[in-house]
Amino acid sequence: MLKIENLHASVAGKEILKGINLTIGAGEVHAIMGPNGSGKSTLANVIAGRDGYEVTAGSVTYHGKDLLAMKPEERAWEGVFLAFQYPVEIPGVNNTYMLKAGVNAKRKHQGEQELDAMEFMQMIREKAKLVELDQSFLSRGVNEGFSGGEKKRNEIFQMAVLEPSLALLDETDSGLDIDALRVVAQGVNALRNAERSIVMVTHYQRLLDYIEPDFVHVLADGKILKSGDKHLAMELEERGYDWVKDEAAAAV
Amino acid sequence: MSDVKPTTKQEIVSGIESDIKPEEFANQEYEAGFVTDIDADTLPPGLNEDVIRHISAKKDEPEWLLNWRLEAFRHWLTMTEPHWAHVQYPPIDFQSISYYSAPKSKEDGPKSLDEVDPKLVETYEKLGIPLREQEMLAGVAVDAVFDSVSVATTFKGKLKEAGVIFCPISEAVREYPELVRQYLGTVVPTGDNFYAALNSAVFTDGSFVYIPKGVRCPMELSTYFRINAMNTGQFERTMIIADEGAYVSYLEGCTAPQRDENQLHAAVVELVAMDDAQIKYSTVQNWYPGDENGVGGIYNFVTKRADCRGDRSKVSWTQVETGSAITWKYPSCVLRGDDSVGEFYSVALTKMRQEADTGTKMIHIGKRTKSTIVSKGIAAGHGNQSYRGLVNIGKGADGARNYTQCDSLLIGDSCGAHTFPYVVVKNQTATMEHEATTSKIGEDQLFYCQSRGISEEDAVNMIVNGFCKDVFNELPMEFAVEANRLMEVSLEGAVG
Numbered sequence A: 001m002l003k004i005e006n007l008h009a010s011v012a013g014k015e016i017l018k019g020i021n022l023t024i025g026a027g028e029v030h031a032i033m034g035p036n037g038s039g040k041s042t043l044a045n046v047i048a049g050r051d052g053y054e055v056t057a058g059s060v061t062y063h064g065k066d067l068l069a070m071k072p073e074e075r076a077w078e079g080v081f082l083a084f085q086y087p088v089e090i091p092g093v094n095n096t097y098m099l100k101a102g103v104n105a106k107r108k109h110q111g112e113q114e115l116d117a118m119e120f121m122q123m124i125r126e127k128a129k130l131v132e133l134d135q136s137f138l139s140r141g142v143n144e145g146f147s148g149g150e151k152k153r154n155e156i157f158q159m160a161v162l163e164p165s166l167a168l169l170d171e172t173d174s175g176l177d178i179d180a181l182r183v184v185a186q187g188v189n190a191l192r193n194a195e196r197s198i199v200m201v202t203h204y205q206r207l208l209d210y211i212e213p214d215f216v217h218v219l220a221d222g223k224i225l226k227s228g229d230k231h232l233a234m235e236l237e238e239r240g241y242d243w244v245k246d247e248a249a250a251a252v
Numbered sequence B: 001m002s003d004v005k006p007t008t009k010q011e012i013v014s015g016i017e018s019d020i021k022p023e024e025f026a027n028q029e030y031e032a033g034f035v036t037d038i039d040a041d042t043l044p045p046g047l048n049e050d051v052i053r054h055i056s057a058k059k060d061e062p063e064w065l066l067n068w069r070l071e072a073f074r075h076w077l078t079m080t081e082p083h084w085a086h087v088q089y090p091p092i093d094f095q096s097i098s099y100y101s102a103p104k105s106k107e108d109g110p111k112s113l114d115e116v117d118p119k120l121v122e123t124y125e126k127l128g129i130p131l132r133e134q135e136m137l138a139g140v141a142v143d144a145v146f147d148s149v150s151v152a153t154t155f156k157g158k159l160k161e162a163g164v165i166f167c168p169i170s171e172a173v174r175e176y177p178e179l180v181r182q183y184l185g186t187v188v189p190t191g192d193n194f195y196a197a198l199n200s201a202v203f204t205d206g207s208f209v210y211i212p213k214g215v216r217c218p219m220e221l222s223t224y225f226r227i228n229a230m231n232t233g234q235f236e237r238t239m240i241i242a243d244e245g246a247y248v249s250y251l252e253g254c255t256a257p258q259r260d261e262n263q264l265h266a267a268v269v270e271l272v273a274m275d276d277a278q279i280k281y282s283t284v285q286n287w288y289p290g291d292e293n294g295v296g297g298i299y300n301f302v303t304k305r306a307d308c309r310g311d312r313s314k315v316s317w318t319q320v321e322t323g324s325a326i327t328w329k330y331p332s333c334v335l336r337g338d339d340s341v342g343e344f345y346s347v348a349l350t351k352m353r354q355e356a357d358t359g360t361k362m363i364h365i366g367k368r369t370k371s372t373i374v375s376k377g378i379a380a381g382h383g384n385q386s387y388r389g390l391v392n393i394g395k396g397a398d399g400a401r402n403y404t405q406c407d408s409l410l411i412g413d414s415c416g417a418h419t420f421p422y423v424v425v426k427n428q429t430a431t432m433e434h435e436a437t438t439s440k441i442g443e444d445q446l447f448y449c450q451s452r453g454i455s456e457e458d459a460v461n462m463i464v465n466g467f468c469k470d471v472f473n474e475l476p477m478e479f480a481v482e483a484n485r486l487m488e489v490s491l492e493g494a495v496g
């Protein structure tokens, strides 16, 4: 479903991604782990289409289409969703209003009829329950004055509303308290299905206890150094990253 | 928090009220001579006492009004154009402007919409302001100004029943001369400033509203202004008087078609609120702003002032300014009555080469007077945007309070936003709060919206509308929708 081949990308003239190869099948859950600054968010941003990243080589193919040729909103219409590591505040813009615009733009693109206000409200009330997001957040400005954890919860709520086929969750677990983590993880699990692929960037095994990944990858210095199943994450939790780097160095 | 610059009252007041310097105009003789061509409804360009006499005669005015005009004209001759505003434009040749132009219709004025020139109605419909629908939809009475003479006034009957007077000011001069004479020029005196003096000398029409004691006006009063004939300056004069305990909401909307010639627009609006009276004055201004290179567009030099004469009176100015090449406008409140309240809510958008210098003056005189200022400036393209505000707390204004918030939003790198807050406090019991922010539409905000499936253009609209929300909330419902749409139209192509 998603195929990343030899992806090189730089920011401000500095190469960050140095040849990423990754294939993600429908319904799979992949975890990406790795040291700070290794390029995990960069990878997520390049897939979602953020400006300012220059792809110098490689390709990203999604459902057979060249993802890199699309604008960010077009990628969203195709089913790509990014839960931000640092969600953005947009003062004065109603959370619900923004989501309605997004949902209807996508429906329009897919040739479906736009939802009317009633249908939409009903739908988002249900989705809010899924992540136990208090109704009061629906009518507040987008992330405006939300606490760190509330912002993260809001991201997964948006994911539930937008029903992506590829969800990139960038450190959704950081900032969530213990109970919130459980609730949000349950929300994500409820959204798992045979079509929907999920890529989780995380630093902690904790999240993976709740959302069991099919694959775990170690991204360090712009490359995927090692891939494995959920046991790799447990090993990383115990031993850190150095041994992976050493192993990779020895292999060269 | 930005710094509040304390200053003397003189600095802004004398600025706005213009310096007196007898020059050019005083010695200038009108050489071309006055061509009297009464049939032609448009006067040839130029301004002298004969022109004023002609306007006055055309409108069948009483002698006191003619003298009032002439006095204003003589005062104007001694004044010079103010140049303190943060705007730039070529000098205006006041002798190249025609000071009177009536619409083509032969009648004195239609009694109903059916008698209105169908061409005019058609233009309104193109602009999305169908008079007929408005009649039915919102119950809004419309006093449309086409160039300098009012051609359509509706809903008179219903208003008459309530005792409300809502008519062209020229009609008010004929029908209610004492009322007009009692209030005209008492808020904005003839010599108040250069443009107000000019307006007093040559004003051709505008609205007159009187709400009697204890009456709540049964509908929103609305005027759509349009400028049409080439090279015709528009000099409206609007007066709204709310007598004791009265309430009125007045909507002013303007748009103009594209043209190459710069056009001067110098209106004067006077509001008077007596004890416990309330006036809500809302403006959506969308005149032709000129093209990308700054060619064409309206020069909008307006004097709007409210006199909160009565105790517990309240005046709110709400404005959405997206048009005009140059805007120079400071709707103000003189808070004379004890416990009177003044409010100013403003959204101003400048793009391309537009320039706006706008803000308000809140003059606190009465005890426990309260003022609120919320100004939202948006600059895009090469737009230039200034907020200029004066809060003056007089000696006797015990316990006065002011809250000022000015926020600027920049779209792109070539535009500018400036704030010039002036504060004069002569009473130590006053409470002043001032907040100011300047922000740019962030790349991260745009990307956030886009990643949710919203196109860049829609995202900009959404972010700008969010930024303006505090002001739009103050607009009457049907105007708020229009304001939203107007922002969208105005922002088209502003990004990228």
Ligand SMILES: Nc1ncnc2c1ncn2[C@@H]1O[C@H](COP(=O)(O)OP(=O)(O)OP(=O)(O)O)[C@@H](O)[C@H]1O
Pocket (backbone or CB within 6 Å): A011, A012, A014, A016, A034, A035, A036, A037, A038, A039, A040, A041, A042, A043, A085
């Ligand atoms: N705009 C930028 N200008 C310069 N360097 C940048 C820019 N954006 C990212 N980088 C650099 O790219 C590298 C990778 O950043 P990225 O955010 O992808 O790391 P990460 O793996 O997500 O780290 P973390 O675990 O801390 O979130 C970092 O060294 C970062 O400083």
Ligand SMILES: [Mg+2]
Pocket (backbone or CB within 6 Å): A040, A041, A042, A085, A170, A171
């Ligand atoms: Mg990161």
